Amino acid sequence: xxxxxxxxxxxxxxxxxxxxxxxxxxxxxxxxxxxxxxxxxxxxxxxxxxxxxxxxxxxxxxxxxxxxxxxxxxxxxxxxxxxxxxxxxxxxxxxxxxxxxxxxxxxxxxxxxxxxxxxxxxxxxxxxxxxxxxxxxxxxxxxxxxxxxxxxxxxxxxxxxxxxxxxxxxx
Numbered sequence: 001x002x003x004x005x006x007x008x009x010x011x012x013x014x015x016x017x018x019x020x021x022x023x024x025x026x027x028x029x030x031x032x033x034x035x036x037x038x039x040x041x042x043x044x045x046x047x048x049x050x051x052x053x054x055x056x057x058x059x060x061x062x063x064x065x066x067x068x069x070x071x072x073x074x075x076x077x078x079x080x081x082x083x084x085x086x087x088x089x090x091x092x093x094x095x096x097x098x099x100x101x102x103x104x105x106x107x108x109x110x111x112x113x114x115x116x117x118x119x120x121x122x123x124x125x126x127x128x129x130x131x132x133x134x135x136x137x138x139x140x141x142x143x144x145x146x147x148x149x150x151x152x153x154x155x156x157x158x159x160x161x162x163x164x165x166x167x168x169x170x171x
Contacts, residue, residue, distance in 0.1 A: 007063070007094055009101035012051040017041075019061035020053065020084075027084035036168055037066060037082055045069035045166030049105055050078070054097040062086045063094035065102040070115065072136055073161025078106055079169075080116040080123075099126055103152065112153040115163055120145040135160030140171055 012020065025034040040046055045068045054063035063085040070079040080102070085095040103126060106114060115131060116123050117138070128148035131137065136149050139162060151158050165171050 007054040007097035008057070008059075009052055009054050009097050011049050011105070012053055012064070016053055016061050020051075020064045023061065023064055023086050024082060024084045026087050028082070037064075039168035040066065040068050040081060040166060043068075043166050043168050045168075047078075047109075049109065050102060052098045052102040052105065054094045054101070062089045062092075063098040065095065065098035067102050067106050067111075067114065068166055070166060071164040072113065072115070072159040075113070075159035075161070077113040077115060077159065077163075078111050079163070079165060080114055080118070081169075083118075096125070103150070107152040112151060112156045113158055114150045114152060116148050116150075117142060117146055118148070120148070123148050126150065131163075134158040136163060137161075138163050138171070 020037060024037050028034045047069060050067040052065050053061045055061050065083045066081040067078045068081050070077050083095050083099055103114065116128055128150045130144055131147040131149040132144045134149055138147060149158055
């Protein structure tokens with residue numbers, strides 16, 4: 001089994017789309033959940049270069065992470081959307097490698113804020129903290145520990161306000 005430092009990460013290419021779809025279908029309960037990545041790819045919230053894959057030494061795509069545009073109030077921000085890993089590579093670091101690569105790419109593009117609605121035991125390792133501590137919320141009911149935010153630029157404070165997600169999220 002590989003460690004997180006051994007994964008090769010890179011931006012998604014058109015040739016990766018079938019592998020990403022396969023990964024997401026295996027990772028999520030319903031085809032409609034799995035269809036979110038395709039819907040985001042077709043939406044104006046898509047930002048080229050912020051859909052990252054992790055591959056094995058043979059170039060096989062085994063993990064995927066996607067950052068897409070959202071807003072906190074009127075301030076542009078990013079949302080970490082589905083993170084998915086092939087079932088046989090779960091807990092191998094492939095997902096973490098893709099997330100870290102996506103966050104690094106966002107920072108390099110000058111983005112300064114990322115939110116995520118996810119498992120509170122997974123995302124703090126990347127520096128995410130409770131969004132509510134920063135005055136960030138959503139219009140639907142979620143546990144406070146599941147909604148998290150991360151500042152990518154230490155010189156810019158996190159904005160406060162309600163998150164507006166891209167239309168494909170349906171919220």
